[in-house]
Amino acid sequence: MTDLKPYFEAHVFCCTNRRPDGHKRGSCAAHGSEKLRDYMKARARELGFDGKVRINSAGCLDRCELGPTLVIYPEGVWYTYHSTGDVDEILQTHLVEGRRVERLMLTLEQRELRPEQRG
Template sequence: MKYKKHVFICTNTKEAGKKCCGEERGMALVQAFKDEIRNRGLQTQMRAQKTGCLDACNFGPALVVYPEGTYYGNVQLSDVTEIVEKHLLSNEPVKRLVLPY
């Protein structure tokens, strides 16, 4: 595998009135993760990118970290540094954000 950790952030949008991650900071989260990874010089070890629906709309904004397959929900911009430090660097999921999948 090329990357030790791969973060997929949902940026899906839906019809007006339906909850979706894209309208709930999806692209802002993508950029925040990319910035955090780049600022730490980790771009050859880790990658963050947008993805389509993760089927966790009610818990959005949602993302998943591989290779573990850990799903996170209700992720805020203020959570990005903690997820990078604890999960991506120390393999310790941020329990308060982990979805029960």
């Protein structure tokens, strides 16, 4: 059996999880992830990504202290982002040009935090 063609060339999952105010781990939503996700969706449409790239909300991606965070598949590249400029750079560099935005990528150590290290 052969694999079917994927629905999208890339799938972006943006954490929009919200923890209670004052939670020791914080949350991506408390750092503006919902507005940044909305901006990313609008910019993706403007760039003509419809049918090619899907921007989705995700529940907790378990990197709360680093948020907002997102992951892009099929590559499995994780980013932290804090501004519309960061979003523009990720869309242009990663999704248009096929390169990584190294300054925003989560390090291997950040990606592999064990539960006891997360607080």
